[in-house]
């Protein structure tokens with residue numbers, strides 16, 4: 001559905017994103033991870049036609065039959081917020097502080113041609129879909145009257161308003177506290193038609209995505225199904241990332257905690273790995289190993 005081939009992003013002579021290629025199939029959830037400054041956001045922004053002033057993209061990116069790069073702004077504008085939409089990290093900067101949130105959700109629909117009254121009614125339905133309580137009441141609130149988690153749900157409602165084919169999320173839960181993060185991630189996984197999910201957090205990628213792309217120094221250095229990349233990381237950066245994370249690559253012997261391995265299924269509530277060990281293979285017995293704070297994630301692989 002989305003095909004990116006040889007995408008480059010430059011600011012003057014400096015190449016910030018180099019020769020990036022990947023694709024996303026309908027319904028697929030793809031994670032984009034990489035260190036700070038590796039080019040994740042610029043890759044996403046070039047698909048949205050939202051690159052900052054002085055930064056330009058070249059190469060090919062298509063959503064279905066429609067080109068996203070190297071086309072006039074009017075064409076991309078027509079697709080943006082309709083065929084593909086994006087949820088950013090900080091909802092407070094993306095929302096208009098002077099406009100009621102219901103009107104902001106309705107506006108993205110009227111901009112794409114929906115009659116005003118119909119858009120207002122649909123806005124309340126969308127606020128309900130993103131599980132905001134009393135959506136009619138919330139629609140009349142201003143952004144500052146909502147919590148961070150509620151504001152991010154409003155952003156998700158805006159992103160979903162015109163029934164996009166692809167949702168791009170750039171660190172959408174970083175500004176939220178941990179319990180709210182989990183609810184938001186579950187909601188995104190449920191409502192996204194297809195997803196490009198940008199994050200630093202490997203555990204989040206493991207719980208949300210089927211495939212992963214790893215960026216380093218402006219390039220995609222590794223990509224593949226989640227299990228392959230997490231169990232057989234090839235690039236040094238991915239290996240380092242996994243070693244530093246709460247996940248342990250298959251083949252690593254984990255210390256037995258306090259002389260015993262906790263029984264399977266003893267994940268703390270809210271744990272993103274509940275019954276979803278990313279290393280699981282048919283031959284691998286996986287058992288969650290809980291460490292001191294009871295919320296670390298690792299797998300026990302007796303076969304290794």
Ligand SMILES: Nc1ncnc2c1ncn2[C@@H]1O[C@H](COP(=O)(O)OP(=O)(O)OP(=O)(O)O)[C@@H](O)[C@H]1O
Pocket residue numbers: 011016034035036037038039040041042043052053055
């Ligand atoms: N407007 C700009 N002009 C020049 N360079 C820029 C501009 N915006 C970003 N860059 C540079 O491009 C590189 C990639 O930035 P990008 O924001 O895509 O990184 P990222 O992987 O999303 O990082 P983070 O995880 O910190 O958000 C960085 O080196 C950044 O400094």
